[in-house]
Amino acid sequence: MVKFGIIGLGKVAHKFAHDLALVDGCVLQAVGSRNLKKARKFATEHQATQFYSSYEEVAADPEIAIIYIATPHVFHFENTMMCLHAGKAVICEKPFAMNLEEVEIMIQTAKDKNLFLMEALWTRFIPSTLKVIELMEQNTIGKIHSIQANFGYVATTDPTSRLIARELGGGSLLDIGIYPIFISLLLLGTPVETASIAQLSKTGIDQHCAMLMKFKNGATAILESTFLTMTSNEAALYGSKGKITMQAPFHHTEKIVVEINGTEPYQIASPMIGNGYAHEIEEVKNCLIAGKIESDKMSFINSLELMKTLDLIRSQVNLTY
Incomplete structure (x- = not known):
């Protein structure tokens, strides 16, 4: 059984959690929000075993194999790195991070720690x-x-x-x-x-x-x-x-x-199955069972090339963060 954690409990996380229940061999172990009431409500709605008032507590849960990150874009790098350093595999919502440098660090860290990491670009698996x-x-x-x-x-x-x-x-x-x-x-x-x-x-x-x-x-x-x-x-x-x-x-x-x-x-x-997130969840499950650190369908190279292109477009239109 692959046990998932979720941090960032907005609309997309609800859809993801709903579909997680549709995938055999996967279960929602814990969810985390800065708002404990929100975490408790989410956990009750989606039958999570645990709920926490911080992301760090989710990452520290010894039962969790992989954490789905659904926080706002600017926090993807910080949240992913925190989870990787806690020894957890990660599936992080798109965009993977805010720029190429952040994506390169995330990928290198996953490689160094031999942990699975994937950008949750669900379109690839539909x-x-x-x-x-x-x-x-x-x-x-x-x-x-x-x-x-x-x-x-x-x-x-x-x-x-x-x-x-x-x-x-x-x-x-x-x-x-x-x-x-x-x-x-x-x-x-x-x-x-x-x-x-x-x-x-x-x-x-x-x-x-x-x-x-x-x-x-x-x-x-x-x-x-x-x-x-x-x-x-x-x-x-x-x-x-x-x-x-x-x-x-x-x-x-x-x-x-x-x-x-x-x-x-x-x-x-x-x-599609459910909301459409079940297909990427199935891929993640299969990769973890096989001991892979990246998906063949949504590989590290795929994410790197995508972010390179996004960075180039931002530079052309003078879009900075």
């Missing part, structure tokens, strides 16, 4: 994403020439929200822009050229970010993230023989539409 990869490997739509993907909605303007507050790593790029970027890197590799523009708020976070990328094989990606308007939230892959559309919301879609040139489109349904 059945529809795996199906798209399979279709590409089968050359279903031929050579990919372009990816167009966007993620946008009208976000809160509350200056204390983690989405808006600069001190909490706010902005569309790290919160939702990471998804169209990730799907492009996953399918096309690391970009060889990237050009970005953004609309910054008065507080210095990006409200809107547009990116154009070129890849080694000549393919391009046109990507967008925004807190200012609702976009289609789809990802479209254009190939020499046709088109694949990952329907909204593409980052955890359950429907793909395939359109081969000159033929009628057809739909592929790929249902």
Whole structure:
């Protein structure tokens, strides 16, 4: 039985805990919050064995094998390092950290301590994403020439929200822009050229970010993230023989539409288990049982290349934290 701990008990943590109960061989051992009442309520709702009023107590629980970190972006590095130094494996929400240097330190520490570490980028494990990869490997739509993907909605303007507050790593790029970027890197590799523009708020976070990328094989990606308007939230892959559309919301879609040139489109349904987090939990469980320190699907290299790209875009749009 793989025993999990959770620190940072917001909305995503609730979804993760719900799905954890759906995965055989996994159990929620303990949860931690700075607010003991919140921790107690969360533990009761999700049948956790223990609850604590500090993250450090979760990391010190001898029963726990791995800790899921769902705190705001700016705390990912600090929380991950604390858990690793306490001898715990870690699955940390995206973005993995705030910059490449932090990610490099986290990964090196995991290697030095022989502990499993993975960025919790759930899109990588969603059945529809795996199906798209399979279709590409089968050359279903031929050579990919372009990816167009966007993620946008009208976000809160509350200056204390983690989405808006600069001190909490706010902005569309790290919160939702990471998804169209990730799907492009996953399918096309690391970009060889990237050009970005953004609309910054008065507080210095990006409200809107547009990116154009070129890849080694000549393919391009046109990507967008925004807190200012609702976009289609789809990802479209254009190939020499046709088109694949990952329907909204593409980052955890359950429907793909395939359109081969000159033929009628057809739909592929790929249902998720629970909220969609069960698939990454299953991967984590299997990696721990196998004694791995990284996932083949969401490897250290994957996280490093993703953060390199995010850092480059931030430098181009003058987004600093």
